[in-house]
Amino acid sequence: LWRSYAITDATYTEPGPGMEDRRGNIIENIPRKVRKVGVDVQHPTGFFTNCWLEYQSDYYIDPQNIRSREGGFSLVNLGSWLYIRYRDR
Numbered sequence: 001l002w003r004s005y006a007i008t009d010a011t012y013t014e015p016g017p018g019m020e021d022r023r024g025n026i027i028e029n030i031p032r033k034v035r036k037v038g039v040d041v042q043h044p045t046g047f048f049t050n051c052w053l054e055y056q057s058d059y060y061i062d063p064q065n066i067r068s069r070e071g072g073f074s075l076v077n078l079g080s081w082l083y084i085r086y087r088d089r
Contacts, residue, residue, distance in 0.1 A: 033057040046083035
């Protein structure tokens with residue numbers, strides 16, 4: 001069982017000449033929160049399976065933070081495979 005969680009605080013502090021209106025705004029295209037949780041299982045016979053959930057929050061798509069936020073998603077990943085040992089006689 002594993003998990004991860006990240007919070008990003010990305011704001012314009014010194015935006016540069018001609019971009020003073022961005023000061024204090026959230027930097028565009030960077031989600032504030034990303035979360036993942038999952039489980040990996042391996043059986044002695046070589047069968048392996050995993051499942052994990054992933055979430056990303058919405059983010060601004062413009063530097064002025066005027067448009068509504070976009071880009072958030074939730075995703076379920078499933079996988080399984082079988083390890084086969086090859087013996088050279």
